[in-house]
Amino acid sequence: MRRLLILLALVAALAVPATAAAVEPTRETVTLHRVVNPFVTCPGFAVIGVFDLTREITTFYDQTGTPLKRIIYAEFTGTATNDVTGYTLPTSGVRIFHYDLTTSEFFSTGSNTLFAVAGGGTVTLGTGRLVFDAQGRLIEHSGPDRADEIAQLCAALAA
Numbered sequence: 001m002r003r004l005l006i007l008l009a010l011v012a013a014l015a016v017p018a019t020a021a022a023v024e025p026t027r028e029t030v031t032l033h034r035v036v037n038p039f040v041t042c043p044g045f046a047v048i049g050v051f052d053l054t055r056e057i058t059t060f061y062d063q064t065g066t067p068l069k070r071i072i073y074a075e076f077t078g079t080a081t082n083d084v085t086g087y088t089l090p091t092s093g094v095r096i097f098h099y100d101l102t103t104s105e106f107f108s109t110g111s112n113t114l115f116a117v118a119g120g121g122t123v124t125l126g127t128g129r130l131v132f133d134a135q136g137r138l139i140e141h142s143g144p145d146r147a148d149e150i151a152q153l154c155a156a157l158a159a
Contacts (some may be wrong), residue, residue: 007103023061039080040125042154051078051091059101072097080115082157089115089156095126109143115153123152 032053039049053076060069074095081088095110112126128143 022063023065025058027059028057030057037083040150042082042150042157045082045084045157047153047157048081048083049078049091050081051076068103070097070099070101073098078155080157087157087159089116089117089123092096105132107131107140115156117156118159123149123156125149125153 006026007029017119030053032051032055034049034053036049036112038046040047053074056073058071058073059067060071061067074097075093077090077092079088080091091113093111093113095108095112097106097108099106107129109129110127111124113124114127115123117123124144126143126146126149128141130138130143131140133139
């Protein structure tokens, strides 16, 4: 009799609907072509950036369907061109953006922009972890110094 009561209690527990689970994340892919002029300003010339981007966007929701978090995985290829000489460097990069949709704060990580330099080297721009407040202001950067990175890019494109 005791086993029958336990079995009936188990069946009754399984028949009760479970607590609502979070809504399934949504995913979309977006491709963009961007021309940024000037991408960077160097002494004596501007750098024109031309980029082809693919963004994989995933949005996460709570059980009521309210969006809580968005992650954007972005890959791109492109070029950086000295607008005076026409000298061009190929570029590519990966950046991952993490958005808290409840606070509007976000951070990003990745190589961002890697420029292939003649002779086999690379110059980076925006590499590391960047943290932004709700107004989009950079509040923390863990990675190479941006001024040094820009100077290196300008030197590579001045050649």
